[in-house]
Amino acid sequence: MSLVNAMLRMLAVQALRGNTIAADGVTDSSIEALSSIMSDRQAPVILVRIDESKYAGQNEGFFVTSGTVTFALDLIVASSVTYQTTDGQAVNQIEIAPTDAGLEFSLDMLDRQWRRVLSDPNNAFAECFRSLVAAIGPVKAARGVDPEGGRKHAIRMVEIEIEPVCDPAPGAELPPVIDAALTQLATVPDYQSAVVIMRGEFAKGFDLMSWQKIQSTLMTTAAVPAMLGVAPPDAGEVVGFDQVGTVINGEQTELTDDILPDPDLGGSA
Template identity: 35%
Template sequence: MSLTRIAARIAAVQALKGRTLVGDNVLDSQIGALEVDADGSLRTDEDRPFISVYTDASKSESYVLRGWVANGQTDILFEMGVTASHVETNPETGESVVYPGIPGTDSAFEFMMDIVARQIGDALSDPENEWAQVFQGLHSGNAKIERARTSGDSGGVRLAAQQIKLTVDLWADPARGKVLGDQSPLGRFFAKAEELYDSMFWTQIELMQAQIAGTSFEWQTIQRRYGLIKEEMDALLLSTPEGAEPDIELVEIDTQPAEVSG
């Protein structure tokens, strides 16, 4: 439903790539990256330490009339995990590490997750990280940050994981027909997205842009944004006079009676 929600998730993923101990293994809504089996045990199919980013529950209580574009408070989840199967053994020294210099022990797993959690916050608030700046521009502030950890043993494979739930106040979506300014939140996102070269990604971007494209008549955009019915538009003097072209712009109304000739 929300274009801003999609943009925030993509921007967060791009902002984190290469900026934490998991490297480029930052996943966009990867289903199954971290799962709980029927017996309550954790498992993951990832072959190396990862971060997976999701947009979760949201709630808007600031909508106006019947509008559908408000986003309100939205939960963005960052799930990170490392397992014993991610440990690599140096064939020459026999040393097993999950990261150069970090051994594959339980305490090292927890340490790594703590560092990655810190790195997520650093990356998303980095003024020199252009994708982080795009991400921050899509919301008005952090409403809440919650952190949780878990660990387990699935099929003899030890796993440690953490989750950060970031609740942000997302800006409202532009209504269909709204012309985006270059410095608008989504305008900046689309401009930055031009740097990404991926056919599937560009199909997604084109679909997002198509949801905004449409009539540019200001009165119709206003009607869509607030869900106004015709009688309300008429009462607010926002609709065009009957019989007028839909794109006519009313700049002045002369109420003086015409001069009567002889």
């Protein structure tokens, strides 16, 4: 997984919250996080997650520029049920009931609404989400079915194959679309610490030499940048500019910024 994937989940959650019949019942990766705000009444919720990643490129290093991920939305009608454990403690658990006509309508409404929200040009979080997606592939939906009895449950799993922009390699400039998305996420108090951490990670590698950045991006040995014409400096003591000299007309001369061409060598005084 990448930090861009994490940003996509966060942006989708913020774009959807308050803009569907799920209201604030939208979460990232774990439905159990919703148990604290749910009641014993059935209510629609949305679970945002990213699953499979597929990268077809070869010899592109770990920060590949071509690949797809499965962006998924679980549309659910569920309730929070409280159980008593054997030692007397109360435990909240999410329960997804068998579907009926009313619940099916709720799922159909959610299926329409997530598409509208993530396409909304006036939703700042959705705009940042779209800016991080280079291409959208097939969209498919599956029903939640009891594998034993075959009963259908009030859950619809939507999977969208997308091609996200790639994480910048160490030392690379932060792309404007990623910078803008981080700035937008920082407006959410719950995400501010995560944004600071992500910016710190993206900043790593800026002190690398240019040939080292190429080596890191391509995940190669030090010999490869030299083959590409970006040779690393010779190993040994670092020599400062003021320690370098040259020979002009047989005399040793310090190399300085204000050396003028020698007329005897065809230059102008």
